[in-house]
Amino acid sequence: MIVRSLYELTGTDRETRAETWSSRRFLLKEDGMGFSMHDTIIHANTITEMHYQNHLEAVYCIEGEGTLKDLSNDREYEIAAGTMYALSGNEKHVLIARQQMRMVCVFNPPVVGPETHDENGVYPLLD
Numbered sequence: 001m002i003v004r005s006l007y008e009l010t011g012t013d014r015e016t017r018a019e020t021w022s023s024r025r026f027l028l029k030e031d032g033m034g035f036s037m038h039d040t041i042i043h044a045n046t047i048t049e050m051h052y053q054n055h056l057e058a059v060y061c062i063e064g065e066g067t068l069k070d071l072s073n074d075r076e077y078e079i080a081a082g083t084m085y086a087l088s089g090n091e092k093h094v095l096i097a098r099q100q101m102r103m104v105c106v107f108n109p110p111v112v113g114p115e116t117h118d119e120n121g122v123y124p125l126l127d
């Protein structure tokens with residue numbers, strides 16, 4: 001069994017920071033669950049373009065409000081606490097955070113640890 005608290009992750013190599021977000025990674029590939037689970041803060045008044053070509057991701061918003069645009073078909077969705085979205089087709093997307101947003105994110109395959117977006121918003125597949 002694995003039991004972890006958010007404060008144990010803060011400031012360790014399980015916390016990855018980027019310009020528009022900070023991701024606290026509760027579960028990584030090394031934990032052997034077959035997925036990774038992150039508690040991610042998206043900073044207020046930011047725009048983040050992402051394209052997870054190598055991973056499927058589900059995102060459950062538990063705080064804040066923003067707009068999600070699916071760049072594969074130009075559809076828009078309002079995201080607020082209590083809303084989940086799943087990138088079931090590796091869709092290129094953009095998240096416009098009007099407020100600070102807090103998201104629980106699950107990745108399959110699991111991330112290894114330090115992944116952050118490359119210039120195309122992609123996470124590499126790491127071993």
Ligand code: 9YT
Pocket residue numbers: 021023024038039040042050059095103105
């Ligand atoms: C909502 C979102 O995808 N933000 C980027 C960070 C990523 N989800 C992560 O690694 O936690």
